[in-house]
Amino acid sequence: MLVELTVNGESRSANVPPETTLLKMLREHLGLTGAKLGCDVGDCGTCTVIVDGVSVNSCLMLAGRADGCDVTTIEGLATADDLHPLQQKFEEHGALQCGFCGPGMLISAKNLLDNNPDPSVFEVRDALAGNLCRCTGYTKIIEAVIEAGEMMSQEPANV
Amino acid sequence: MRPMDYIVPESAEAAVAILAERGENACPLAGGTDLVVDLKHAPGNINALVDVSGLDEFRGIDVTDEGLRIGSMATYGEIMEHPVCLEKTPEVVAASHTVGAVQTRNLGTIGGNLVTCVPSADSAPALMVLDAEVTLIGTNGWRRMPIEDFFVGPRKTILEPYELLAEIWIPKHTLGKPSSFYKFGLRKGQALALVNAAAALELDGDRIVEPRIALGAVAPTPIRAVKAEALLDGQDVDAKLLDEAAQIAVTESKPIDDFRASKNYRRQLIRTLTRRVLERSVEIARKRQEQDKLH
Ligand SMILES: Cc1cc2nc3c(=O)[nH]c(=O)nc-3n(C[C@H](O)[C@H](O)[C@H](O)COP(=O)(O)OP(=O)(O)OC[C@H]3O[C@@H](n4cnc5c(N)ncnc54)[C@H](O)[C@@H]3O)c2cc1C
Ligand code: FES
Ligand code: FES
Numbered sequence: 001m002l003v004e005l006t007v008n009g010e011s012r013s014a015n016v017p018p019e020t021t022l023l024k025m026l027r028e029h030l031g032l033t034g035a036k037l038g039c040d041v042g043d044c045g046t047c048t049v050i051v052d053g054v055s056v057n058s059c060l061m062l063a064g065r066a067d068g069c070d071v072t073t074i075e076g077l078a079t080a081d082d083l084h085p086l087q088q089k090f091e092e093h094g095a096l097q098c099g100f101c102g103p104g105m106l107i108s109a110k111n112l113l114d115n116n117p118d119p120s121v122f123e124v125r126d127a128l129a130g131n132l133c134r135c136t137g138y139t140k141i142i143e144a145v146i147e148a149g150e151m152m153s154q155e156p157a158n159v
Numbered sequence: 160m161r162p163m164d165y166i167v168p169e170s171a172e173a174a175v176a177i178l179a180e181r182g183e184n185a186c187p188l189a190g191g192t193d194l195v196v197d198l199k200h201a202p203g204n205i206n207a208l209v210d211v212s213g214l215d216e217f218r219g220i221d222v223t224d225e226g227l228r229i230g231s232m233a234t235y236g237e238i239m240e241h242p243v244c245l246e247k248t249p250e251v252v253a254a255s256h257t258v259g260a261v262q263t264r265n266l267g268t269i270g271g272n273l274v275t276c277v278p279s280a281d282s283a284p285a286l287m288v289l290d291a292e293v294t295l296i297g298t299n300g301w302r303r304m305p306i307e308d309f310f311v312g313p314r315k316t317i318l319e320p321y322e323l324l325a326e327i328w329i330p331k332h333t334l335g336k337p338s339s340f341y342k343f344g345l346r347k348g349q350a351l352a353l354v355n356a357a358a359a360l361e362l363d364g365d366r367i368v369e370p371r372i373a374l375g376a377v378a379p380t381p382i383r384a385v386k387a388e389a390l391l392d393g394q395d396v397d398a399k400l401l402d403e404a405a406q407i408a409v410t411e412s413k414p415i416d417d418f419r420a421s422k423n424y425r426r427q428l429i430r431t432l433t434r435r436v437l438e439r440s441v442e443i444a445r446k447r448q449e450q451d452k453l454h
Pocket of ligand 2: 036037038039040041043045048057059060
């Protein structure tokens with residue numbers, strides 16, 4: 001079936017078998033390998049992408065469901081010149097170790113900050129509860145998200 | 160996933176007709192958070208998915224003269240943001256908030272949760288204590304029933320072949336009823352309930368009116384603790400009475416041993432959680448009485 005989406009602001013389409021998940025379409029048909037395949041059953045969150053303003057596990061969503069939708073993946077965060085404030089803060093804090101959870105962590109964090117730029121620690125933990133980090137650097141990740149929120153509130157032009 | 164047809168029906172009636180025509184190899188798809196996981200591991204003979212998640216008849220949350228209508232295909236995320244749910248059914252919102260994590264709540268629907276019908280389904284107790292009803296549409300048209308009647312056994316509902324869960328109704332008289340939901344899992348996020356519990360009641364002075372208690376993960380389906388409710392009904396509130404009701408709720412449950420918890424541990428949890436949701440409901444009812452006095 002033909003699935004047409006806007007991915008990171010660009011119109012993209014692909015002809016995919018109907019049982020294809022959005023994750024598989026992004027990775028194998030559109031060449032966007034940023035979102036990762038971890039557990040494949042909704043537990044780990046490394047496949048997280050934003051679809052029409054809400055974050056979802058792309059391993060559980062069929063590509064057909066996303067037809068006509070606006071999708072943001074990790075590839076949509078940085079510009080050619082600048083990292084996203086979240087990426088800058090993750091780097092500063094050493095918030096990633098192996099990095100496998102990173103694409104999902106960053107997308108979940110972006111979805112949080114887009115709606116709530118000044119979250120409490122509890123709100124950050126709640127927003128990231130569906131993103132597992134096997135290297136377990138959660139404290140640094142939470143610190144980075146809170147500082148990125150502060151940075152984004154100060155420089156709205158940068159967001 | 161194995162090759163599969165993906166069909167988006169135009170209406171609820173069309174969905175029923177397509178399911179009936181394709182027979183047992185087709186099944187309805189909502190958010191996919193249970194179904195897609197199952198299809199990846201044990202697809203059985205399913206070869207067609209009928210996506211009912213966008214059907215107007217099953218979507219939306221609105222208030223009518225009858226009460227609050229929650230479309231079966233409302234996601235937890237939508238329920239958690241809905242102003243009427245936040246104001247009138249805060250414990251349905253609280254229960255929704257305990258499901259999985261953000262990403263799953265944005266895909267998963269409350270209707271899918273009820274149809275999957277696991278004993279630990281987190282949306283069930285909070286709806287049961289508000290006397291919720293469900294509407295179904297099938298080859299013989301529409302029917303309506305109390306939510307308790309919908310659950311038949313573990314992963315088994317009253318749905319006939321090709322019948323669909325359309326709506327959940329919370330009647331007008333329980334909107335805003337003092338209520339409390341509590342889920343005990345091994346973690347705050349991404350953990351199924353060892354036990355979950357909900358209560359709702361009104362206070363007339365000190366007298367308990369229309370008490371409701373519902374429990375999950377303690378029997379083959381979510382259950383009402385009707386004997387405990389009967390003990391409370393019409394009695395004056397006191398701490399000992401609430402604990403006695405909680406002990407009766409334990410006797411009404413049939414918890415099992417599994418890898419998450421032992422039977423005995425679950426019994427302790429049932430008593431503690433039941434007492435807590437009752438105490439909390441009383442507290443909310445008392446606050447309401449104080450506010451009413453001021454106005
Ligand atoms: C990571 C993760 C964590 C989870 N955590 C929790 C948790 O904490 N608590 C909890 O209770 N659940 C949890 N779940 C289970 C799941 O998210 C819920 O049960 C969810 O509400 C199912 O809804 P859905 O829309 O995804 O249904 P689907 O998976 O699309 O469908 C579920 C079943 O219902 C059928 N169906 C769907 N819609 C209809 C309809 N309208 N009429 C008739 N049949 C229908 C489908 O054929 C299927 O059999 C979790 C799941 C995941 C993946
Ligand atoms: S790969 Fe989707 S949640 Fe793990
Ligand atoms: S940095 Fe390795 S999984 Fe998170």
